[in-house]
Amino acid sequence: MPYEAPTHSVERSLRATLGARIVAGIDEVGRGAWAGPVTACAAVTGLRRPPEGLTDSKLLTVKRRTVMAEQLTGWVTDHALGHASPEEIDELGMTAALRLAAVRALEGLSVVPDAIILDGKHDYLGNPWQVRTVIKGDQSCVSVAAASVIAKVYRDARMAELGMEYAAFGFADNAGYPSPVHRAALEAWGPTPYHRLSWAYLDSLPRWRHLKKVRQIIDEADEAEQLGFDF
Structure with missing residues (x-):
């Protein structure tokens, strides 16, 4: 499917309006998964x-995405990855976990960006950026x-590694997202140590729903994520 190639128009705008010489783009992957971390890349x-x-990584085939990630890691001026674990997601909620992963990515850069471009409409970073x-x-x-491509390829590879440990869950193919194979394995074996235990999928698993961790405050965005939507 044809698509318009990305440009530097926003980066140039931030340079012109804010005097931002160093601009980092941030994207995340794993937001709507049942298992594994949420991973952010700052590029x-x-x-x-x-x-x-x-x-966008989702528009590329697996093969093309992998090749592109290899090209990008040598082409970008700087990049770093940050992660929030399933335990942190359960404890903090997705919005705070996204911020944690993004901050960790930013702290991994060799320079402090003057401005940041976040994918989406919600600013989950806030001050002081x-x-x-x-x-x-x-x-x-x-x-x-x-950032999208680098984050996706890294996290998919990590989930494939976990798939060798928990083969029945199909992590190499579904990367921890909802799928028939994933659900069947959950019904049979219950969640692994890499699953998010505050997610709504546990409500439909009678043998395992007692494992669900309930947070006191869940915002609307988190509820959507627990239903398995990936934004």
């Missing part, structure tokens, strides 16, 4: 021409698209 790309074919949110930023902004 600094400058204003150089990106590798041909760069776009200068944040610009961009809906479908992973398709329109070079730095966010780069």
